[in-house]
Amino acid sequence: MTTLASLNTIDAPAFVAALNGIYEHSPWIPERAAGKRPFASLAALKLALQDAVDVASMEERLALLRAHPELAGKAAIAGELTAESTGEQAASGLNLCSPDEYARLHQLNSEYNAKFGFPFILAVKGPTGRGLTRTAIIETFARRLKNTRADELAEALRQVHRIAEIRLNALLGIMPELGALVMEWCDTIGSWSDTEPGLTCAYLTPAHCRTAAQIASWMQEAGMEAHIDAVGNVVGRYAANTPNAKTLMTGSHYDTVRNGGKYDGRLGILLPVAIVRHLHARGERLPFHLEVVGFAEEEGVRFRSTFLGSSAICGRFNPALLDTVDEAGTTMRAAMVQAGHDPEAIAALARRPEDLLGFVEVHIEQGPVLLERGLPVGVVTAIAGSSRYLVELTGVASHAGTTPMGMRRDAAAAAAEVVLLVEGRCSGVASLVGTVGQLEVPGSSVNVIPGTCKLSLDIRAADDAVRLAAVDDILAGISAICARRGIEEKLWKIVEAEAAPCSPCLMDLFGAAVERQGVPRFDLLSGAGHDAMQMAQMTDVAMLFTRCGNGGISHNPLETMTADDAELAAQVLLDFFRHLAERPALP
Template sequence: MPTLTDLNALPADAFVHALHGIYEHSPWIPERAAPQRPFASVAALKQALQAVVTAATADEQLGLIREHPELAGKAAIAGQLTAESTSEQAKSGLNLCSPEEFATLQGLNADYNAKFGFPFILAVKGPTGQGLTRQAIIATFARRLKNPRGAEVAECLRQIHRIAEMRLNDLLGVQLAYGPQIMQWAEDLAQWSDDVDGLTCAYMTNAHRRTATQLADWMRDAGMQVSIDAVGNVVGRYPSDAPDAKTLITGSHYDTVRNGGKYDGRLGILLPLALVRGLRARGEKLPFHLEVIGFAEEEGVRFRSTFLGSNAVVGRFDMNLLDAADAEGVTMRQALEAAGHDEAAIPAIARKAEDILAYVEVHIEQGPVLLGRGLPLGVVTAIAGSSRYLVELTGLASHAGTTPMDMRKDAAAAAAETVLLVEERCGRVPSLVGTVGQLAVPNGSVNVIPGACKLSLDIRAAEDGVRLDAVKDVLAGIEALCDRRGVEFALHPIVQAPAAPCAPWLMDQLGDAVERSGLPRFDLLSGAGHDAMAMAALTDVAMLFTRCGNGGISHNPLETMTADDADIAATVLLDFLRSFKQR
């Protein structure tokens, strides 16, 4: 089994031969990468091979895609696949298809080739390398068949790079130290859900409380001092032996949106937990206390109140929120009491700024930027500020058949115009986004003009001035269109969160650790809100993003990442912790 040192020292032709099975029947890829040796790390080698493909012509890229066999296709049946492809297809049981599954795959192969002109490519060993189920493969096949051709070319190339990554791991005997455990823990946590058919973990439900208990158990097993505070934050402390040590905090939230993904928030808890377990196993201590906090609530699903956990830590918990009620009429106070928490202890959760070194959060990107650039990691520059509202429009319900079009007070039509207004205004500025994510016609009927409509409004930008200007224009536009249509509107503010810039001194240390891993440093904005926004009121903050698969989909069951990306993120964070320099 060769090592990276061996590959760096080989003559060019021997280097190409050693990598002959990494990219299917495509020796030109290692040929073009060979002059860039020596590679400082396996990650750097992977990036170099990927860069060759990215720089190739469109015809060369299509040729690479066409070198790959169909899944459970004629070549597989005839035993004509490469050893690597044979092993990979067998890993997912494609050699054991039932007649019905085989017929389905043959039909999908035919439809896909007819639409795109090349075979469907999927890294069937999956995010963890353990193999996707045949059902998951068929579902992915059917979903991607709906993609436009350009998007599918890009996705096929990404899948080829994932296949190459796992083949290179096998060739070099790479053992991931942290990634598989992180992925398994995320899978284990997903069993606790408020819903049977998806992952929903809302604040202080039974699923939420069981998740907290599981996190606490894992933290104790990793050798941490553990507590669950009065708002449900799970706090694991790995103490330092250094006298007068301060505390560096990391973590994220463990609640989810409705029918959400397995990695949003939870990655930022499980990844440093895996690091602590390794530190303890080696008997290694840090020159500062390390706290991993699983923040109890960030998403605002149950009580429409975001950042409950992190706001308690920074001393900004709004005690008036205890009177907020969920859809069933249960107040937050009642939910906390039922879980055994003492509301009187909430103020004591607040930390003192002088005791804290910094806050650093690892999070899945929840977008397509890193994926599009072929990068596992990115350093966050700032977290966009957000203005969120609920808008109630009140018109006049009347008969759909007898009311002339020019005499209507249609609340739904006003809502539709509002959606287009938000799209037009926020589309003018590249760093500005606006979304109407909720839209409802209460008690609507097919033959009644809507007399009421409720919608949400979410406007975000990296610069507060840009965001607030857009909010002003949108609200003025809603008022004008409602006046024109004879519709009343009421506005209910939910969130006003200022943009949170990351601290350059922390960004640089994260960026240096990324580069030491063999990856290029890449900086990007976070359009999503994170607990780091709240923590910025207490201390300097930084964030490390990991790549999000499936086109960057998040807040969705299709949210995915890989064990390799989790592993290199963990390696980078560990390097950051070991090399950390106080300001």
């Protein structure tokens, strides 16, 4: 049987022969990677093969793409594919297409080749290796046909590497067991939603409560003591053999945005649970208590309140929030009581900082940085601070046909200026981003000048001084726009979160764990907010990002990752736990 050890020791021609078929009709790839042996890990081998493609000429990369067959194309129908391609297409049932599906794929293949000059390539075995459905394949085909050529070239090459990854796993008899388990768990709870289709899991809805109960059940099955606390956090504890040991906390949130993704937040809960399951099966305990927390609420969908779960753990829960109401008029207090929680017990959830070693969070990146660099994981340096506002602009609604352009008090036109103001002020400044994510003209009509416009502001940066300076300039700019246009402005601050730098010590432990997996350490900023921001108020924090597929799309049903990346993240986190255990204390 082929093993990594044998690949490291055989001569170069034998190495190339052993990897024949990993990359379609392209032996030059293993030929160029052979010189980088020995490989410390399977991940290192995959990266070496990927690097050979990255530094190849454009002609060589296009030849690699053109060596791949069309999906359900003429070669497939005629039985002329390689054994690997035949098996992969059959795994997704492409050999069983209906006449309509064959016709649709034929049309898409023709349009795609005409636009891009190479065949559509997709790892049809999908993120878990079990295979995509024909419907999913056709939908992906149609969506990617809208890409620019440069973006599609990059995505096609990424799909080539994913195909090679799956083939290497098969060649070496390797199954990403922890990663596959986490993906399966994400699929299970990802099917429970407040609304259909898609995934929406808002605080204390039936889908939310069902998800909490299932996570608690998985924790117990993994060998943990588990309960759901007064705010709805799911807490699992894997105790050390020493009762007075300190506690390392990890976890993330299990609520979602509206029509969100399956891995946002939930990966950071289920990955450590899978690791505990592995440790428990081995009879292995860590010299510190490990506490995994599924935070009940981070997204703020139902009550427009963020970080409810982590703020309670930090002793920073604001009791005034209990009187806020959702769109149906239900107070948060009533929702808690209905779900079986005791609002009066929330204050008692606060942890003592002196009992903690720190807090670490694994999270899907929710962006394209790791994806574009071809790296499965990265170490987070800091979480950007955030300032969020709701803005209401009020002018005068009047007749669109009879009001001269120079006499209008158009709230929507003022809002348009605000959008451009935010874009201009936040462009070209390191780590600074600004977004108007909501824009509404209430009671609008095609023949009425908008009298009211509502919009949101979201300003983020890793440096709080940079962020606050941008906020000051934007708010002053809004006032100037409104004064010039005769518009009344109202603003409500809804979030003010300071940037949270990660602990250099914990970052280095993560970085060393990444490198021991044969992957280069890469540090990056988190532009998105996370529960670790709250936890940083009471203890040292660190984060590990995993690669996000589909161009880095998140907060979207297209959010995706692979079982292999989840597996590698699990191995990094497990290594982190074990090496943290070797340290007598954190400085």
